[in-house]
Every structure is written in C-alpha cells, then in structure tokens.
Amino acid sequence: MSQWSFFSSLLLHVVVGLLFFVGMPTSKPAPVPLRPLPVKLVPIGVLTQSPKKTAPQKTKIKKQLESVPKKKPIILTPPKEKAAPLPEKKAKSVSDQIKEPQKKQQDHFQDVLKTVENLAEEKGKPIKDSFDSDLISDKISLSELDALRQQIQGCWLVPPGVLAERNLMIEVGIHLDAQAHIQKIKILNGAPSQKAAVFKVAVQSIRQALKAPECTPLRVPLDKYPKWKYCVLRFSPRGIG
Amino acid sequence: MKKFFCLILTWVTLGWCGVSLDIQQGTMKPFQLAVPSIEGDANFAEKIRNVLVNDLQSSGFVEVVRQDAYVEKPSFLSMPQFENWRLIKCRGVLLAKVSVEGAHLTVQFKLWDVYGRVRQLDFTLKTLTKDWRRLAHIMADKIYASITGDPGYFDTRIVYISETGFHKKRKKRLALMDQDGANHQYLTGGQIPVITPRFSPVEQKIVYVSYGEGAAKAKVHIWDFEKDTHDMLSDLPGITYAPRFSPDGQTIVMSQARNGNSHIYAVDLKYKKPRQLTKGLSIDTSPSFSPDGKKIVFNSDRGGRRQLYVMDADGENIERVSFGQGVYATPVWSPDGDWIAFTKIEEGRFYIGIMKKDGTDEQLIADGYLVEGPSWSPDGRMLTFYKHEFPNGDKKAARISLYKIHRSGRFMQKIETPHEGSDPSWSPPLPFQQQ
Structure with missing residues (x-):
C-alpha cells in the first residue's frame, strides 16, 4: 500500500465519521422557545422617534428607556382627572394593584432594551440607519404615480379639435423645483404634417393645464425629489370616450 | 467605447427621467373666458360684444364669465394682471377696442392666455359699419379656433x-x-x-x-x-x-x-x-x-x-x-x-x-x-x-x-x-x- 492510498483512505474515514457525527440524533434538550417580545406593551414611539432626533448613542437610549417607565407609566396609570375624586384608601389599593404589572412592564422594557442593544452590537452601527435603509423606499409607488396622473388629467381641458385627433401625441418634459412647482416646460416632439394647427392648440392647452392653479404644486412625494425633478409626460386624447 | 457611451446614456436616462407618465384623459369642461366691456364707440362696442358672447357661448365649449365676477377693469393697451384672472379661474381674457371712421368700423382685439401669461391672439378687423354683425362673427371664429382647434362656424x-x-x-x-x-x-x-x-x-x-x-x-x-x-x-x-x-x-x-x-x-x-x-x-x-x-x-x-x-x-x-x-x-x-x-x-x-x-x-x-x-x-x-x-x-x-x-x-x-x-x-x- 502506498503512502498516498493510506492518506486517501484516512481522509475518507474522517469524512464519513464527521457525517455520522453530524447526522446522529443529539441528546440535547429541545431548544426552549424564545420568549415572545413584549411588543404590545412597548411604547414604540419612544424607540422609533427618539433616535432620529438625538444622536443614536447606545447609552442615551438606555437612559431614556430606563427613565420612561419610571416617570410615566403610560399604560397602567389611571388618568389624573379620574384619580382625583377617589378616596385615599382606594387610591392606595389601586397603586398596590398596579405595582406588579409595573414591575413586569419594567422587565419587558429591559428585555426590549437588551434586544435593541444586541441588535446594535451585532450590526455594529446606530439604530437609526437600520430604520432608514429598511423602511423607506426612494421609488415612486404606483399609487403616487396614479395620484399625479389624476391631478394632471383634472387640469387638462381638452379642446374639441384635439379630441377629434385620437392619434395625436404630445411629449412634454417638465422640470420641477423641490416644492413641486413647474419651472420649465419643454415640448419634446414636433407637429405631425397637416396637423400643425391642432398640435399648436393642443400644446397651448397642455401649457395651460400645467400652469393651472389646480396643478400648482403637483402632488408628488416631496422626500423623493431626485426621482421627479424631471418628468416626461405624454399627452393624448386616446383614452377619452 | 460604444458600450461605455450606451451605459452613460442609460444612466443619464434613468437618472433624469424619474417619472414618465401617459396622460390619456382630460376634462371636457368649457373654457372659461373673460370678455370685459369693449373700449371705444359705445354703441358698436356693446352690440359687437353681445353677438360675440352669444356665438361663443352657443358652441358649448366656451363659457364667458359674468362681468360682475371680474376683479379688475383692464385697459386694452396694457397687459391684464394675470393673478386677478387666475383668482376667478379664467383661462383667457379678451380685450378689444372699437373705432368708427366715417362708414368704416375697426375692431382691434387681443386674447391673453392667463395661465401661460402670453398673448394668444392679436387681430385688427376692418369693415363697413353696416356689416358689424359679420365682424363680430369673424371675431368669434378667430377666438373659437384659437381655443378649440376647430375652424369655427359663426360667420355662416x-x-x-x-x-x-x-x-x-x-x-x-x-x-x-x-x-x-x-x-x-x-x-x-x-x-x-x-x-x-x-x-x-x-x-x-x-x-x-x-x-x-x-x-x-x-x-x-x-x-x-x-x-x-x-x-x-x-x-x-x-x-x-x-x-x-x-x-x-x-x-x-x-x-x-x-x-x-x-x-x-x-x-x-x-x-x-x-x-x-x-x-x-x-x-x-x-x-x-x-x-x-x-x-x-x-x-x-x-x-x-x-x-x-x-x-x-x-x-x-x-x-x-x-x-x-x-x-x-x-x-x-x-x-x-x-x-x-x-x-x-x-x-x-x-x-x-x-x-x-x-x-x-x-x-x-x-x-x-x-x-x-x-x-x-x-x-x-x-x-x-x-x-x-x-x-x-x-x-x-x-x-x-x-x-x-x-x-x-x-x-x-x-x-x-x-x-x-x-x-x-x-x-x-x-x-x-x-x-
């Protein structure tokens, strides 16, 4: 037996042994199901809003989270107006009643805090970033496009002469400022031969539509400015019944 | 090299043409037009205005806004204050002036595009005073054609x-x-x-x-x-x-x-x-x-x-x-x-x-x-x-x-x-x- 054959056989044995080890049922106890996160009881607003306003420092969040339930037991504290007419004894009994849930609530907050801390540590970056990148899309949605279309259609008063020219199409480029006001209108295609007069009237009606008070400003999501700062609109009376 | 330019072109297109929309419907409401009193000879001015307004209104595609809604009294020689007409949603303002010289009647008229802030029409028509009705119909034809894209049928x-x-x-x-x-x-x-x-x-x-x-x-x-x-x-x-x-x-x-x-x-x-x-x-x-x-x-x-x-x-x-x-x-x-x-x-x-x-x-x-x-x-x-x-x-x-x-x-x-x-x-x- 050559040396090469020996090492090959050894390697194969090791591999088979490993497969056997991995494939065998373990005697470990079944994993304890994770405690459900106490999402219902957590004032989400505190988590989502505060990091945006302040620096997303781990220690600051911790302090805030610790301080919030102590100062404002939002969920369990009865409203002051209702608490005022209650007799002292009853008020005490109420506070006694709510002591335990308050502790539980604090425990939930601690859990959430740990979870948040762990997440932040795992990703190694501030919490705020994860919110922005995951939840906010910079694409214009279909419903936003449809709203814009509806608005422009409402402003376009189709001249009857244009209505008769079903195949007429006018392509218009518009430049908008950050507040969705139209800054510049440019007609991108030329008049078809023998239709110059109707084309001229159509262009005029489109310019009027885009400058109409009902279309100033245009209804577009202002936070997605880069996506609509330049738009191409193709006007045609084709869809009018 | 070609591929590079294509890539650049695609990038530019995608970067700038963020929104591309087809607008295939519009509204069929009549065009709101303001026709303030015509300046000049009072007799002809009033008669010509009445015929003109009747022609345009009868088409159904132009609605002449009532005079009591106007917020300014514009002069024929000056440009109308567009904001005043936007307020009452007029898309056009027609300003005209009539003058009579012997047996001849001259009408100058300008149609202003309120939203576009431009002069859409500028015409002078001259005829015999006895043909004042025809002159009003021709005015209506010119205005109608400019607004609707159809040639007009009033002088018939x-x-x-x-x-x-x-x-x-x-x-x-x-x-x-x-x-x-x-x-x-x-x-x-x-x-x-x-x-x-x-x-x-x-x-x-x-x-x-x-x-x-x-x-x-x-x-x-x-x-x-x-x-x-x-x-x-x-x-x-x-x-x-x-x-x-x-x-x-x-x-x-x-x-x-x-x-x-x-x-x-x-x-x-x-x-x-x-x-x-x-x-x-x-x-x-x-x-x-x-x-x-x-x-x-x-x-x-x-x-x-x-x-x-x-x-x-x-x-x-x-x-x-x-x-x-x-x-x-x-x-x-x-x-x-x-x-x-x-x-x-x-x-x-x-x-x-x-x-x-x-x-x-x-x-x-x-x-x-x-x-x-x-x-x-x-x-x-x-x-x-x-x-x-x-x-x-x-x-x-x-x-x-x-x-x-x-x-x-x-x-x-x-x-x-x-x-x-x-x-x-x-x-x-x-x-x-x-x-």
Whole structure:
C-alpha cells in the first residue's frame, strides 16, 4: 500500500465519521422557545422617534428607556382627572394593584432594551440607519404615480379639435423645483404634417393645464425629489370616450 | 467605447427621467373666458360684444364669465394682471377696442392666455359699419379656433324652408338667415312650393327643388346669391329631387323617379349633361359626395329595407355600409370626410345619427317623434336638423323647428325662426379679406 492510498483512505474515514457525527440524533434538550417580545406593551414611539432626533448613542437610549417607565407609566396609570375624586384608601389599593404589572412592564422594557442593544452590537452601527435603509423606499409607488396622473388629467381641458385627433401625441418634459412647482416646460416632439394647427392648440392647452392653479404644486412625494425633478409626460386624447 | 457611451446614456436616462407618465384623459369642461366691456364707440362696442358672447357661448365649449365676477377693469393697451384672472379661474381674457371712421368700423382685439401669461391672439378687423354683425362673427371664429382647434362656424348662414298655414294650404318658402337666426329674409313668396335647399360647399349658391306646375313637374333649380341668377338644372323626364353639390361645386348629384324606380344621376354644371350612376329595379336616392369627390353615399332599398350604400363617383363598386335595424335615410358626408350623418327610423321613432364612413361606430345623437334632414356645419363639428314638436303633447298642434347640435350629441340648441322651419342647410364660411 502506498503512502498516498493510506492518506486517501484516512481522509475518507474522517469524512464519513464527521457525517455520522453530524447526522446522529443529539441528546440535547429541545431548544426552549424564545420568549415572545413584549411588543404590545412597548411604547414604540419612544424607540422609533427618539433616535432620529438625538444622536443614536447606545447609552442615551438606555437612559431614556430606563427613565420612561419610571416617570410615566403610560399604560397602567389611571388618568389624573379620574384619580382625583377617589378616596385615599382606594387610591392606595389601586397603586398596590398596579405595582406588579409595573414591575413586569419594567422587565419587558429591559428585555426590549437588551434586544435593541444586541441588535446594535451585532450590526455594529446606530439604530437609526437600520430604520432608514429598511423602511423607506426612494421609488415612486404606483399609487403616487396614479395620484399625479389624476391631478394632471383634472387640469387638462381638452379642446374639441384635439379630441377629434385620437392619434395625436404630445411629449412634454417638465422640470420641477423641490416644492413641486413647474419651472420649465419643454415640448419634446414636433407637429405631425397637416396637423400643425391642432398640435399648436393642443400644446397651448397642455401649457395651460400645467400652469393651472389646480396643478400648482403637483402632488408628488416631496422626500423623493431626485426621482421627479424631471418628468416626461405624454399627452393624448386616446383614452377619452 | 460604444458600450461605455450606451451605459452613460442609460444612466443619464434613468437618472433624469424619474417619472414618465401617459396622460390619456382630460376634462371636457368649457373654457372659461373673460370678455370685459369693449373700449371705444359705445354703441358698436356693446352690440359687437353681445353677438360675440352669444356665438361663443352657443358652441358649448366656451363659457364667458359674468362681468360682475371680474376683479379688475383692464385697459386694452396694457397687459391684464394675470393673478386677478387666475383668482376667478379664467383661462383667457379678451380685450378689444372699437373705432368708427366715417362708414368704416375697426375692431382691434387681443386674447391673453392667463395661465401661460402670453398673448394668444392679436387681430385688427376692418369693415363697413353696416356689416358689424359679420365682424363680430369673424371675431368669434378667430377666438373659437384659437381655443378649440376647430375652424369655427359663426360667420355662416343657413338656408331652410319656412312653413306656414295648415295642411292643404301649407306655404313653403325659401328663407335665409345667419347661423344665429339674425338677418332673416324670405327668398321666395310661397306661391310655388320649394323643398330641400342645399348650399354649395364652396360658394354662396344653393340647389333646390321647385314644384313649378305641380308635383309631377318637380325640377332642380340653382340660385347663385352672389350673381343673383336662377337656373333650372335639366329637363330630365319624370321627377328630379334630392339634389346636392359636389365638393368643388361643379357637379350636382340627384335622384330621378321614373316608372316606379328611382336612380341617381350626376350633372356636370358646365355641360348640363346628366349621367346615370345607378341602375336596376331599386329606389336609390339622397346621394351625397365625399369631400374628396371620389365616393358617393346614398340610400337604397336594393337589399329589402332602405339602407346606406357607398359607391365610386362613377357609380361602380357599390358597397353597403349600414347594417343596423330599422331604416336609414338622408345620408350626408361630413366635410372632414370621417363621418356620415343620417336619419334613422326604428320602431316608429326617428333618430339623427352619425357613423364612420365604413359604417362602423354608429351613434344616435338626437331623437324624437320626427327628426330629419341633418346638415353639417362647414367645420364638420355641428349639425342642423328639423324636429316635429308637440306643445303640451297635442299632436294636432305639431310645430316644426330647427335645431343645431354638436356631433358628440351635446349642446343641442333650438334656432329661433319667425315661423316653422324644415330642411336646413349650412353655408360655407362667408368670404372676407384678411388684412
């Protein structure tokens, strides 16, 4: 037996042994199901809003989270107006009643805090970033496009002469400022031969539509400015019944 | 290198053309126009404004905003304050000035585009003071064309049959008026009955049927208003009826009834020699040329019921184009060539309808106990017809009135006439010299 054959056989044995080890049922106890996160009881607003306003420092969040339930037991504290007419004894009994849930609530907050801390540590970056990148899309949605279309259609008063020219199409480029006001209108295609007069009237009606008070400003999501700062609109009376 | 440029181009396109939208619908509301008082000679200014406003409003596509809503009184020489007009949602402001010098009347007018902040129209019209109405109609045509893209039909006339008296003593006279009912005049005295007057599409000339010495002698006549000449077209045997001009005004097509049949003839006005276009045992009538002069639409009972057929101008290649229920009559080809207007009778009710020249897309735009005789406006957007009406539902008190309607079936309006009226026909635009 050559040396090469020996090492090959050894390697194969090791591999088979490993497969056997991995494939065998373990005697470990079944994993304890994770405690459900106490999402219902957590004032989400505190988590989502505060990091945006302040620096997303781990220690600051911790302090805030610790301080919030102590100062404002939002969920369990009865409203002051209702608490005022209650007799002292009853008020005490109420506070006694709510002591335990308050502790539980604090425990939930601690859990959430740990979870948040762990997440932040795992990703190694501030919490705020994860919110922005995951939840906010910079694409214009279909419903936003449809709203814009509806608005422009409402402003376009189709001249009857244009209505008769079903195949007429006018392509218009518009430049908008950050507040969705139209800054510049440019007609991108030329008049078809023998239709110059109707084309001229159509262009005029489109310019009027885009400058109409009902279309100033245009209804577009202002936070997605880069996506609509330049738009191409193709006007045609084709869809009018 | 090419790939690099393509990539750059794609990037630029995607980067800049963030939104790309198709706008295939709009609103059909009338155009809001402000017409402040016309400056200059107060007498003519007021009269011209009234005619102009009436013309534009009657179209249905322009709404003249009431003067008491105006927030400024603009001067003809200065630019209007656009913001003031935006406030009341006016899209246009018309400013005009009238001046009279001897027997001449001059009108200067400017149409301002409020939203676009530009001058859309700037015209000066000059005429004799007696023609002030025509001047107002021409103004309306210019403004209408600028707003709607259609040429306008206000400076036109309508010829029709004025009817008075009861059945046996019914008096039928030729009458002529402006399209808005003004300048009404009778052309014949009523001693000899006349029917079916039709304007030439290019001249102020009509062709009509006059009964002469009784129904058996009904003959086609031509009346040239410019030259004030009358002419009998031809002395074909039998009854000649339903005449109509060719698009160039040089030929007349008509029907000749003889021996129980009716056929279509074309008569060249230069040589006056009739040429038979249809043959057979059917009743072919109501011919109307296509605007290019190459086709003729007519109605015929050759298939059993009266339906519409199209043939070449020489009578060849006859094809049926209407296939609906009921009976079709009085087809008229639209001046733009796309549509054929007709009268339809179905289940005892009359309709005015239009269909594409190949018979598709049939639309019934008006109906009544008896509606008949459609005639196109020269721009091909409006139609006139006549309608039997029964005040208070009394059939004995039937009255015939003229109406006009947009081809979409909207904006139907009665044309006021001194007496009852039937068989209207729209003239081509009246001639004028543009300075």
